Amino acid sequence: MAAFMADYDLYQIELTKNYTKVEWREDVKKMMLKAGVEGKPTVFLFSDNQIKDESFVEDINMILNTGDVPNLFPADEKADVIEKMQQAARASGRKIEATPLSMYNFFVERVKARLHIVLCMSPIGDAFRNRLRMFPSLINCCTIDWFQAWPDDALEMVANKFLEDVELEPVELRESCVFLCKHFHQSVRKMSEVFFSTLRRHNYV
Numbered sequence: 001m002a003a004f005m006a007d008y009d010l011y012q013i014e015l016t017k018n019y020t021k022v023e024w025r026e027d028v029k030k031m032m033l034k035a036g037v038e039g040k041p042t043v044f045l046f047s048d049n050q051i052k053d054e055s056f057v058e059d060i061n062m063i064l065n066t067g068d069v070p071n072l073f074p075a076d077e078k079a080d081v082i083e084k085m086q087q088a089a090r091a092s093g094r095k096i097e098a099t100p101l102s103m104y105n106f107f108v109e110r111v112k113a114r115l116h117i118v119l120c121m122s123p124i125g126d127a128f129r130n131r132l133r134m135f136p137s138l139i140n141c142c143t144i145d146w147f148q149a150w151p152d153d154a155l156e157m158v159a160n161k162f163l164e165d166v167e168l169e170p171v172e173l174r175e176s177c178v179f180l181c182k183h184f185h186q187s188v189r190k191m192s193e194v195f196f197s198t199l200r201r202h203n204y205v
Contacts, residue, residue, distance in 0.1 A: 003043040008116070009034060011044050015052065024056055028069060029077075035115035036107040037084045047120040048127065054134075060117060061135035064142065067112035081107055117142075124202060149189060155182040 003010045011031045013024070035042045051057060062069050073081060085103040088110075089096045096102050119142065121128050132138055150158075159181035168174040185205065192203040 003045075006041070008041040008043045011042055013046070013050060015050055019052060021053055021055055024053070024059070025069075025072060028059055028063075029072060031115060032063075032069075032072070032111050033081070036111040037081060037088065039088065039110060039114060041114050041116070043116045043118055045118045045120070048122060054131075057131055057135055057138075060119070061137045063111075063115070064117060064137040065140075067108040067115075078104070122204075124204065150185065152182065155185055 011027075011034070013019075013027045016023075031042055031044050034040050046056075046060065059069050079100075082100050082103040085107045086098060089103070089106055094106070096106055119138070121131075123129075156178055159178040163174065163177055163181075168177060188203075189205045192205055195201065195203050
């Protein structure tokens with residue numbers, strides 16, 4: 001929703017049984033070219049259930065840290081990027097040396113400015129903790145949103161939204177149903193705390 005409101009292009013990979021590192025690298029190229037060459041503000045949305053290979057996270061770690069992935073583009077594709085960046089530099093009025101290195105650095109600079117990576121990961125289990133240790137840019141180069149417990153008014157708003165098309169008369173009956181929905185959620189959360197204190201296992205609500 002935030003990407004739509006900001007008029008950013010949203011990019012996601014499409015996993016298949018035959019999706020390998022080759023297809024992954026092609027997807028990485030596409031989103032980097034969209035941001036760096038075409039200059040389109042782009043959001044790359046990536047969740048932990050799309051990680052078929054840890055090298056995917058390694059590449060994301062590199063993009064977060066440097067804006068680039070080493071040896072991503074073969075020589076002919078890199079030459080094409082450099083040529084297009086010369087045109088982009090002229091169009092932007094930037095005075096940049098017309099050397100391959102300067103043009104590629106300009107490409108990386110535009111990727112850093114226009115590509116936004118949104119990672120959705122579950123804290124359940126050791127995988128998340130291990131990835132944070134292995135790939136420090138997931139912490140150093142990201143803003144982490146930890147989802148906290150829902151407040152009362154938010155739970156009531158959600159319950160009212162889902163019950164708005166249900167005929168509930170009188171008004172007191174609707175209010176009671178909303179209260180029950182809120183109670184179900186909060187009671188499960190409280191029991192999850194007891195569950196954790198007893199068995200040291202998390203249950204996320």
